[in-house]
Amino acid sequence: MEVSTKTEDRFCVVSVLHERIDAAAALEFKDAMRQTTANAPAVVILDLQKVDFIDSSGLGAIVATMKHLMPQRALVLAGLTPAVDKVFKLTRMDSVFSVFGTLDAALTAHRA
């Protein structure tokens, strides 16, 4: 699973470059997230704007990533496409994460 990571002082941004976080990609996603956030600062912003599909396995992998980062670090979601947003809303997991509509909104909030 290809991700790109940019680190600032207080947060890092991990952008998922793959279009799908589905059952076939969930393990790879978790592994990639563990590796790329090994030395991450207190906030990890997960940029999902290129992801146009997640299923329940992908959702589970994102939850697992958040738990892995806890308690020292928080996982924040940004740039959810409509199909991804729907899965979070239906399962009410949107209430568990900080969710920003766009990456810019997440960056602004965390630079402030």
Add this chain to the structure above:
Amino acid sequence: MSHPSAVPPPLLNPFAFTVESSPLATRKALRRVLDALQPLALDPEVASTVELVLAEALNNIVEHAYPDPKTPGPIHLACHHAPDGLHFHLRDTGLPMPGGQPPLSMAQTVDSETEDLPEGGFGWFLIRDLAKDLTYRRVNRENHLGLRLAVALSSQACASASDRPD
């Protein structure tokens, strides 16, 4: 001036195919379904609902009906379009569902402590939430799962036809 929405879309021809169970079987099957549904020109939001429900049903077969990757088996998918939506039928020769019925959707406990948050169990919740007329039967050592998605309804087409200015 033409009014494309005024013409009720014809019902899609039924289609069916078989894929061999594998980690990538779900993606393959979904691509074929979405290609086959192209003539309906579904709204992306609607198409994503179809994709999500079928992904969950197919993943369930790949992971639980054929849990051993060394002994995969066929997954048959059939679809027909009726006035009340898209009817899907999935058939496999794998293990039966425990208890002879699809799992009830787990009550999601999203207000629990972070460390107790569920990482699974969302699949059947999504299927039951989004699909109608869910049926499961075990017949002749085969699993038969039926479901309907209330999309591409012909009543919608009728409604838009009646909106047509004379």
